[in-house]
Amino acid sequence: FLTHSPFHDFTVSIVNKEHYITTRVPDFNISDEMYHIKICVPSKVTLLAQTPWQNKQMPMAYVKEYGKGRVAYLANGHDLRAWKNPEFQKLLIRSIAWSTGAEKAVKKVWCGILGFGGMASGHARWITGTEGLELVAVCDISPERIEAAKHTCPGLKGYFTDIEDMLVMDGLDLVVVVLPHNLHAPMALKCLEAGKHVIVEKPFCITVDEADSMINKAREKNVMLSVFHNRRWDTDYRIIMDLIDRGVIGEVFHIECFIGGYGHPGFGWRSNKEVSGGIIYDWGAHFLDWILNIIRSEVKQVMGNFQKKIWYSVTNEDHGQVYILFENGVTADLMVSNMAASKRPQWRILGTKGSIEADWTDEIHVISYAFGVKQDYKVKFEQVKDRWAGYYRNIADHLLMGEELIVKPEEARTVIAVIEAAQKSSELGMSVPLQ
Template identity: 45%
Template sequence: MKTVRGAVIGYGGAFNMGKIHANQMKDSGIAFVAACDMDKVRAEQAAVDFSGIRTYTKVEDLLSQEDIDLVTVITPHNTHAQLAKQVLESGKSCILEKPMCIRADDAFELTRLANERGLMLSVFHNRRWDAWYLTLMDLIKRDLLGEIFHVEIFTGGYQHPGHWWRSDKAISGGTFYDWGAHLIDYLLGFIPGKIKSVRGFVHNKIWHEITNEDQIDSIIEFESGAVAYISTSNIARAGKAPMRILGTKGAVVDADLWDDHLTLYTEVGGLPVETKIMNLKENWSAYYRNVADHLMNNAELIVKPEQAARNIAVIEATEKSAVIGAAVPVAYEK
């Protein structure tokens, strides 16, 4: 076991994520020693929140510190690829806030670079430890659903996306790169097989003053024959269940991802049964605990860069398909 010293790039900004990451590092046994933010006020706030840490306003200054082992990047999506490359080239392990980056080629390059240098690269897909998801994966492990052949996933509603960088396609990558990254990561967790093709659809109907899409639909066909339909929308006046999963032995509907239960449809003795399954407890801190265990004790890394890169490849394929009006293969699957 060794001491791992961590830092963040991008302390302030949306949702106070720098502070959240720093606290989760500390809770997992990683020493939080430095923060970098180009905004001097935010950098100074980090020093107030965590007494004794070093603060920087230039990435190069932070990366020149030889005693830092791990850097988490919490910046707008279009900066992830370049910053991660700088972190890895400085000899430090790297965590990227989701999404990994915008272009699949960048995701593959980062994965190769980390592997070549023997460094850890991961993406903050902490939603794998959501209560409902842990419960679903437990049902699958116990073979209560059988072979999953049909999935519907939805997020959104009818609301203006807001005038900020997350609604600017050049910076955010587009609508699908926000919650869509979580949704695809969920899907590829419970249907991990190879993807045959992706068919995407893009709608720009209402919010013309911003550059992000109003709605994205992605139809993902797996080589097993399973089909998944994922939608993320800012123009859906009528909602639907966030998750509907059909298997050969049972089905699950989750009407509210923040509720305390799933609904399982199955049969007992040839009779149809509908039952409420209470969710397991969420365990969001498990992400950093696994990272610490991986870096200190060589435990298997749970959120691997190859998995995160696959998510980006599916998002990119969805957009490419929408442009040409036909299904396309996923680059990762070649």
């Protein structure tokens, strides 16, 4: 140890991506004091992470063998704010496991994709880009899509047009279900019954009964079940969560969300209510997942309003609105519409000390009275490239290292329960409790 610099922001760069402690950990920004150290005998240590400091690289993490034991050194963790950083938390927990010899054996999780439509190539890219995961198979009933898969994902161990053939493939561990909404539950149940871990594209399914069937089957078979709520990794959402967590707008008491406009929704399957579930199930599932993660309280009552007024050439509703009352008194209002000639912002979040507003741009408008004087400013940001790969890093960390699953099926079930309650409410003309 040489000295330490004052509290400031800096970037920790991972230089060894193969070690147990740092595998799948991206470079990350952290706010902390920086402890300066000098490695006296570099040949006896394995450097894991570093940061640039005054024209040189300062070690941030290293490991070494020491007699019959092991030593893991982390230079971060000297300020409480650093301990809240999820990447630092991951390094710390893994360092303890490695130092005590409790690390889990690392292997590959063999993955298959069921359905090679519009989102499948993205899933293929995120899987192949994640250390510890390997894409080995694709299944689609369309021979044309299988040919497309062979072009996009060459050299896989199997290309199938029958799910039963893929499920008996030797070594297959996990199946990603990338199909229209009404097929999520029946196909996921087939995969779970075969003892496979399953990821389902959002939305989880269409009904709560379907959600319960999948959750129960996963428990019975002792396999993982998760839903691709990838937009938890969106930069704007993460900034909004950080602003709220830091108390910049005080205690949140109301949220409004909107997506839509005025125009025909098109003739794809997403406009077919029997297949899609309805207007709320697509983007609405993302918004509800966001809202439920911001307001950590049980849902008390749901009111829905669905209208069919203009676009009779498709079966989805033209307009859907979901109102939520939480047990802690917070309210939320989600609108998804294809007949809203006048729009409202994507986000409007009201707190006891200010507000947050965002509208599909690269900036977030903040008004805050949290520090005794009005502050009115905009937070500029850039979306992190390939940010949704973070979902798959967590899947690998969960399956290979026993780390906590971020998107749990029970959370995705609540999204479906809110939508189903909103539809029931709209039919009854009154608010209803959550199932």
